Amino acid sequence: MKFEQQLALITIASWAPHYLNYKRLKEVLYADPELASFATEFDSEIAKVDHHYRVQEASAQAKLGELRAQWQSDMDQDSKEMWQADLARLLQQLENLTDFAQANLTGCRKILKKAAKVSKQQIARTLLPLVTNMQFAKSDSAETLLREARATWRKCTAVPVALANGVVNSVARKIVAAIPTVTELDLQSFPAGQVSRVWVALAEDALGLPIRVPVIVAKGMVKGPVVGITAALHGNELNGIPLIHRLVDELAPETLHGTLVAVPVANAPGFLLSQRGYSEGTDLNRVMPGKANGSSPQVYAYNLVHRVTRHFEYHLDLHTASHGRNNSLYVRADLTNPCTARMARLQNPQIIVHNTSPGGSMRGASMQRGIPAITVEVGNPSQFQKHYVKNALIGVTNILSQLRMVPDKKDPPEYTPVVCSRSFWIFAKSGGILTVHPDIAAWVRAGELIASVHSVFGDLEEEYFAPQDGIVVGKHIDPVCQTGNRILHLGIVEDKLPAVVDDGHL
Secondary structure, rough: OHHHHHHHHOHHHHHHOOOOOOOHHHHHHHHOOOHHHHHHHHHHHHHHHHHHHHHHHHHHHHHHHHHHHHOOOOHHHHHHHHHHOOOOOOOHHHHHHOOOOOOEEEEEEEHHHHHHHHHHHHHHHHHHHHHHHHHHHHHHHHHHHHHHHHHHHHHHOEOOOOOHHHHHOOOOOOOOOOEEEEEOHHHOOOOOOEEEEEEEEEEEOOOOOOEEEEEEEOOOOOOEEEEEEEEEEOOOOOOOOHHHHHHHOOOOOOOEEEEEEEOOOOOOHHOOOOOHHHHHHHOHHHHOOOOOOHHHHHHHHHHHHHOOOOHHEEEEEEEEOOEEEEEEEEEEEEEOOHHHHHHHOOOOOEEEEEOOOEEEHHHHHHOOOOOEEEEEOOOOOOOHHHHHHHHHHHHHHHHHHHHOOOOOOOOOOOOEEEEEOOEEEEEEEOOEEEEEEEOOOOOOOOEEEEEEEEOOOOOOEEEEEOOOEEEEEEEEEEOOOOOOOOOEEEOOOOOOOOOOOOOOOH
């Protein structure tokens, strides 16, 4: 459903003429259900796609060989910077090429499925082998080139981190018994090639004791980006915690390029109370970046930003659904920003929702500081869900790989994301016993029944219908429903991205 609009949202603008013309193929298909004209048009389209893929792949392969031949460790600084800029452009070209191949391969499968439905013929048996024999369908070659280019970057651009007193740190991992408490996160003070743990004090309780958040710092032996991950900003949204634990456990700090900063529990008071909000109920994701002289949650938020997250260069904020709701694995990101759009795609969720950074949110506070940030919604609250955690972890690792911080992993993504240009919640008009009918990540059509509300006596009180075609991003599962409760989060697929859009989370 809506793949034509999907393709428009994920198309690389400068390569647009070279993509499969899905709209044209649909027109030919419906004009000639016998498929003679369709087969000819389809063959022409995949040949066009394959030609562009081959040209780009050949130029990338030649450029990588040229750059490898040019590299010399004793090049002057200007020459090194030019070389690095050329390699960065090549990496972007190869990333675009893998995206191009995947989008067109998906388009081919979808149009052949549609052709089979319209014609009542097994057309895929005839035409799909034509696709699989094309070079763009065998995208392993481009992915191999991309891995080689990233490995070249890691090898040739490595700048060792200065070690104190010139002593090489031979301890890759060390868990100390006493974890220190600090009031400022000074990344320069942490040892390279090691995972360190600290408490960062953000406020004081009524006994004058520090209210602290746990921070894990994995600092590589080689300079690189600083990626920050925050979890449990809502205290009962827990799936980000095991994700961070697994990520840190799988990292090899001695080969890491750059620094990973992870905050497993960003809302310590809410976590201890197993609740979404701060100790007195305020939603911390509504008061960012806080105030130095404000209410208790505002001061806590201010110090979290100024003592921890301001050090990030990239930011992933991990959440789940709220109490009484279920979510898909989905990402909220500003898709008009090339960096955050790329991060969202690399996360490989079920759904990506275009959402410009709302005021008061953690993501918005980072974006205002010029830190590319995305929100990753990892399933449901108050539980650990291994399946969602595993898939979200693959996405986080993809982002680290794309930033050349870790070697490429070969874990295949489970999902091909649906990209939504906007989304919104549907709210209950009356109270009663709520039943939401569609499953998570299911497509619904305009006019389709999506929810029913019965009275406590069992009488049908209200029915809700989808206002337009869309995909179920999340839904309410608590049957106890009051007026104004959220019913269903509907993602809408259109061919243009609004400049400003909010999904109603605020």
